[in-house]
Amino acid sequence: MRITQGMISNNMLSNLTKSYSSMNKYMDQLNSGMKITKPSDDPFIAIKGLGYRSQLLQIEQYSSNTSEVHQWMDNSDGALENATKGLQRLKELATQASNGTNSPSELKNIAEEVKQIKEDLIGIANLNVNGKHIFNGADTDKELVTVNSDKSITIAPSKGPVEISISDGINLKANVDGDKVFSKDFFDKIDSFIDKLDNGTGSVDASIADMDKNIESVINARADLGARMNRLDLIENRLSQQEITAKSTMANNENVDYEKAITDLLTQETMHRAALSAGSRIIQPSLVDFLR
Amino acid sequence: MSTFHGLEMAKQALFTQQMGLYTTGHNISNVNTEGYSRQRVNFETLSPYPSASRNSPVMPGQIGQGVKAGTVERMRDQFLDMQYRSQSSRSEYWATKTDALSRMEGVMNEITGGDGLNKVMDDFWKSLQSLSTNPTNAGAREVVGQKGLAVAETFNYLSKSLEGIRTDLKAQIGNEKGESGKLGDANSILRQINSLNKQIGEIEPHGYLPNDLYDQRDKLIDQLSGIVNIKVDYESSSNSSLKIADGIANIQLVDAQGKELGVKLLGKEDMQKKDEEIGKFTIKYSGENDTVSELKFGVTDITDKLESVDGSLKALIENYGYVKDGAVKGHYPEMLSNLDKMANEFAIAFNTQHKKGFDMSGKEGLDFFTVDGANGITVNKDILIDPNKIAVSSKNDVTGDGSNALALGDIITKPLKSTTEGGEGPLGTNVSVKSFYQQLIGKLAVDNQEARRMAENSGIQQLKVQNDRLSVSAVSLDEEMTNLLKFQHAYNASARSMTAMDELLDKIINSMGLVGR
Numbered sequence: 001m002r003i004t005q006g007m008i009s010n011n012m013l014s015n016l017t018k019s020y021s022s023m024n025k026y027m028d029q030l031n032s033g034m035k036i037t038k039p040s041d042d043p044f045i046a047i048k049g050l051g052y053r054s055q056l057l058q059i060e061q062y063s064s065n066t067s068e069v070h071q072w073m074d075n076s077d078g079a080l081e082n083a084t085k086g087l088q089r090l091k092e093l094a095t096q097a098s099n100g101t102n103s104p105s106e107l108k109n110i111a112e113e114v115k116q117i118k119e120d121l122i123g124i125a126n127l128n129v130n131g132k133h134i135f136n137g138a139d140t141d142k143e144l145v146t147v148n149s150d151k152s153i154t155i156a157p158s159k160g161p162v163e164i165s166i167s168d169g170i171n172l173k174a175n176v177d178g179d180k181v182f183s184k185d186f187f188d189k190i191d192s193f194i195d196k197l198d199n200g201t202g203s204v205d206a207s208i209a210d211m212d213k214n215i216e217s218v219i220n221a222r223a224d225l226g227a228r229m230n231r232l233d234l235i236e237n238r239l240s241q242q243e244i245t246a247k248s249t250m251a252n253n254e255n256v257d258y259e260k261a262i263t264d265l266l267t268q269e270t271m272h273r274a275a276l277s278a279g280s281r282i283i284q285p286s287l288v289d290f291l292r
Numbered sequence: 293m294s295t296f297h298g299l300e301m302a303k304q305a306l307f308t309q310q311m312g313l314y315t316t317g318h319n320i321s322n323v324n325t326e327g328y329s330r331q332r333v334n335f336e337t338l339s340p341y342p343s344a345s346r347n348s349p350v351m352p353g354q355i356g357q358g359v360k361a362g363t364v365e366r367m368r369d370q371f372l373d374m375q376y377r378s379q380s381s382r383s384e385y386w387a388t389k390t391d392a393l394s395r396m397e398g399v400m401n402e403i404t405g406g407d408g409l410n411k412v413m414d415d416f417w418k419s420l421q422s423l424s425t426n427p428t429n430a431g432a433r434e435v436v437g438q439k440g441l442a443v444a445e446t447f448n449y450l451s452k453s454l455e456g457i458r459t460d461l462k463a464q465i466g467n468e469k470g471e472s473g474k475l476g477d478a479n480s481i482l483r484q485i486n487s488l489n490k491q492i493g494e495i496e497p498h499g500y501l502p503n504d505l506y507d508q509r510d511k512l513i514d515q516l517s518g519i520v521n522i523k524v525d526y527e528s529s530s531n532s533s534l535k536i537a538d539g540i541a542n543i544q545l546v547d548a549q550g551k552e553l554g555v556k557l558l559g560k561e562d563m564q565k566k567d568e569e570i571g572k573f574t575i576k577y578s579g580e581n582d583t584v585s586e587l588k589f590g591v592t593d594i595t596d597k598l599e600s601v602d603g604s605l606k607a608l609i610e611n612y613g614y615v616k617d618g619a620v621k622g623h624y625p626e627m628l629s630n631l632d633k634m635a636n637e638f639a640i641a642f643n644t645q646h647k648k649g650f651d652m653s654g655k656e657g658l659d660f661f662t663v664d665g666a667n668g669i670t671v672n673k674d675i676l677i678d679p680n681k682i683a684v685s686s687k688n689d690v691t692g693d694g695s696n697a698l699a700l701g702d703i704i705t706k707p708l709k710s711t712t713e714g715g716e717g718p719l720g721t722n723v724s725v726k727s728f729y730q731q732l733i734g735k736l737a738v739d740n741q742e743a744r745r746m747a748e749n750s751g752i753q754q755l756k757v758q759n760d761r762l763s764v765s766a767v768s769l770d771e772e773m774t775n776l777l778k779f780q781h782a783y784n785a786s787a788r789s790m791t792a793m794d795e796l797l798d799k800i801i802n803s804m805g806l807v808g809r
Contacts, residue, residue: 004768006323007759014755038397039737040744047734050402050410054726057414058705061421068425131428132692138685140692141428159690164425165698168705254403287770291777 005286012279019272026265029256036254045254052250059243062166066236069164072174073229075129080176080222083124084215086117090190091211097197098204111197118190122147125182135178138162144178145187153187155179166235173228181221186214295797297341301358302790308335308359309786312779315364319767320776327511329765330772331503334362365536366503372761373510377517377524378550379757381602383750384518388607390743392461393623397740399453402733409450409729412442413704420701423684424694428652433679436697441671444661447635451628451666458624461612462577465584465605470573474519474605479572481516482543482558485509486570489540490563496537497530506538513541520603521546527560545589547600555592581625583613623739630732631666637718638725639663642703649683649696657683657696 028037039046096102097110125135125145132140139159146154158179163171189210196204294300312333322328340354402408419439423432466473488509495502516522523546526539533539540563545555562570571590578585587595587609598606598614613622620629639661646657658681662670675681685693707724708717719728 001760002763002768004762004766005770006766007762010755010762011759034403036403038394038401038403039733040394040397040740043734043737043741046403046737047730050730050733054410054414054705057418061418065421065425136692138687138690138693159687160693162692163695165421171698287773291773 008282012275012282015275016272016279019268019275023265023268023272026261026268029261030258030265033256034254035256049250049254052246052253056243056246056250058168059239059246062168063236063239063243065164066166066232066239069166069172069174069232071129072134072162072164073225073232075127076134076176077222077225077229079124079127079134080181080218080225083121083181084218084222086120086124087211087215087218090114090117090193091208091215094193094204094207094211098208104200107197107200111194114190114194114197118187118194121182121190122153122187125178134175135182137175137177137179145182153184153191155182155184155187166232167239170235172232172235176221176225181217183217186217189214295800296793297355297357298793298796299790301356302786302793304338304358304360305786306783306790308333308361309779309783311361311364313776313783316772316775316779320769320772323767323769323772327507327514328767329366329368329503329507329510330767331364331366333364335359336362363501363534363536364503365501366506367765368506368510369761369764372757372764373513374524376754376757376761377514377522378548379750379754380514380517381521381548383747383754384604385602385607386743386747386750388604389611390740390747392457392607392611393736393740393743395457396454396623396627397736399457400450400733400736407442407446409443409446410726410733412439412446413726413729415439416443417701417704420697420704423682424697424701427684427694427697428691430679433682433684436682437671437676437679440660441676444669444671447631447666447669451631454624454628454631455667458612458628461608461624462582465575465608465612466573468575468577470575474608475573475575478516478519478605481512481519482570482572483567485512485516485541485543486558486562486565486567488512489558489560492538493529493540493563496533496539499532499534501534501537509541513543516543518603519605521548521550521601522557523550523552545594545597545601547597548602553594553597553600555589555594555597557589579615579620581613581620581628583615583620583622583625584609585615627732627736628666630728634719634725634728634732635666635669636663637708638703639669641708641718641725642700645696645699645703646683648686648699650685650688651683652680652691654688654691655681656688657681660700 029035036042036045093110093114097107102110122145126143127134133143134140136142136144136156137159138161139156140162142156144156146156148154156179158177161173161177162175164174166172189207193204193207193210196207312335315331315333319330336359338357338360340356342348342351342354400408402410416436416439419432419435423429423436426432464473466475466477470476470479488505492502492505492509495505513522513524523544525542525544527542528539529537540560541558542556542560543558545553545557547553557571574588575584576586576588577583585595586593587598595614598609599616609622611623613620613625615621620626640663642661643659643663646660649657651657658674659672660675660682662668662672664670682697684697685691686696686699687693704725707722707727708719710717717723719725723731
């Protein structure tokens with residue numbers, strides 16, 4: 001084949017362009033830290049990458065949802081613990097009032113304390129955490145217990161549970177059904193205790209059992225809550241596992257292997273220098289330089 | 293035998309070598325001229341003396357009369373031209389296609405683009421999830437409104453950007469009369485080739501080879517082959533033309549395999565016509581999407597033939613959009629209509645779910661999005677002004693319920709359901725809004741990857757044929773320098789032989805017959 005100067009310089013130029021374009025590719029990889037910079041570099045990696053990114057984002061969102069559930073449960077548990085303490089004090093007072101050695105004024109004093117504890121229990125039932133009444137189910141902006149003007153008590157009817165999504169398709173109930181713990185009956189029992197103390201009518205003995213029943217209903221609610229808290233912990237562990245897996249899968253899929261990219265770049269650089277120095281040799285001399 | 297035979301022979305030799313020197317100079321001058329083919333003077337011996345004829349003198353043998361320049365010919369291989377041209381149609385087709393698809397990919401880049409549609413959809417989903425855990429939180433409501441607006445605006449941006457590129461593509465194709473863009477180029481090239489045909493037709497009958505006009509014509513034909521597939525036949529310009537003359541170029545439209553399509557772009561008959569009378573490409577745009585509905589050459593409709601050819605024109609039309617069997621085809625209009633479909637189905641499904649819910653004041657939800665294609669989709673103004681109108685609750689009197697927000701989030705990630713029981717979903721069986729978009733990106737990526745690979749491969753092929761062609765036609769300076777020396781030496785020697793003849797004659801004229809003087 002007949003080769004001319006023009007052909008050699010054309011070929012050298014086109015090879016240099018190719019060499020520049022692969023250097024550009026490796027530079028892109030190193031700068032962005034990704035194997036690909038546009039979907040058409042590798043459609044398979046690109047589409048998988050889109051999926052992984054959404055998946056990771058969902059896992060992160062579910063993790064943040066679980067902390068929300070934690071907040072609900074921890075607050076409910078704390079409040080119920082306080083309610084138990086209050087009820088235990090009520091039981092003590094009932095026992096104290098039942099031994100028959102109390103004078104009417106002493107009974108009055110006991111009644112005063114019981115009334116205070118009742119107020120406290122109403123406060124717990126209407127507990128407001130971050131603007132939400134946590135014992136009133138989904139109807140969080142209303143109070144569970146309303147004290148009417150005639151001192152009678154109304155319990156708001158349940159509007160369903162608060163459910164928070166903690167995994168794809170899995171919702172966990174975050175609240176304690178306040179209307180089941182702090183029921184009308186719950187307060188009626190305390191009221192009848194106060195009534196007995198105030199008026200000295202009826203046997204206070206029955207109130208000891210009543211308070212036991214109240215304590216039991218709170219403890220049952222806490223047991224149920226505890227079981228759900230265990231489940232939440234399991235799910236949280238699983239989510240953090242999933243997050244690690246998703247991150248490493250994503251990294252394997254699209255992150256550049258730096259050792260490889262740097263080696264590739266260095267090799268390409270060496271080849272480029274060789275091509276340049278060869279080019280300067282090829283283009284320089286022609287017969288003209290040797291004719292006089 | 294004439295006394296002056298030697299002088300005449302030396303003179304012819306001087307002239308001929310000089311011609312060789314000039315042609316070498318012409319070659320050296322044009323070493324960097326694109327499309328130039330090196331030229332050679334074909335040296336021929338003059339017919340010897342005496343010729344065989346009735347009155348020829350009796351001599352011991354025929355004696356040579358020296359050299360003459362036969363023809364000046366260009367070094368070119370028409371088969372390589374053919375290969376180059378079919379390769380050029382191919383590589384221009386793929387290069388133009390990958391160019392257009394890369395622009396689309398640039399707009400829809402989900403990898404390094406940051407806030408692509410996939411990302412803003414994910415963010416929207418996230419905001420709905422957060423809202424579901426805090427349904428009464430005004431901030432979380434505000435975020436949902438804004439993230440929804442971001443989704444709508446991303447749809448708008450994609451649609452507008454793609455439409456913008458389409459406008460560019462239309463300008464690249466050219467206007468309806470074929471005066472601009474690629475059509476304008478093709479028409480102007482045909483006119484120029486016709487005018488060269490005319491000039492060549494005037495020169496060839498005189499026994500000349502208009503080499504430089506041939507080169508110009510070949511360069512134009514090369515350019516035309518990048519726009520559409522063509523085949524060139526040559527027809528003798530006249531009986532008195534040389535056998536080795538190229539003649540008049542007839543150009544026909546062929547398909548990608550080189551099969552004739554029965555459309556003649558230019559022929560000998562066009563030489564008589566004025567520029568505005570020869571056939572030209574024209575195009576018609578119509579329909580809702582302003583797509584190409586008709587492509588004509590002269591009076592012939594070549595719309596259906598376009599699919600079987602290569603070249604940049606086809607690539608542009610394929611991207612811009614055309615009508616086939618009543619349906620709109622083309623990468624850009626298809627992508628745009630898919631985005632419209634996605635935006636509409638998403639908005640409809642989202643609105644339906646939103647209306648099932650109840651807002652902060654216990655009223656039923658409004659339309660969240662306006663349904664108006666990817667270009668027009670936006671978030672209901674009332675919701676943006678008052679985020680309390682977002683229907684988060686699925687019970688009309690429970691503001692703390694966030695289950696409708698979860699259901700709204702599912703519209704993004706879960707397959708869209710058919711309105712009829714067991715029917716196919718609006719975006720396909722088991723296809724969610726996000727996976728539909730991922731399919732679009734995937735298809736675009738695969739198409740562009742293929743186009744890029746083909747452009748690269750056909751580019752390499754074209755370079756190879758170009759090198760083969762250069763190997764035959766390109767000027768080599770070393771070779772020309774060698775020729776320069778060769779002709780110079782021959783010139784010097786011829787001059788020397790003339791001096792020798794001069795001395796001989798001097799002897800005869802001035803020194804002969806002077807015996808004893």
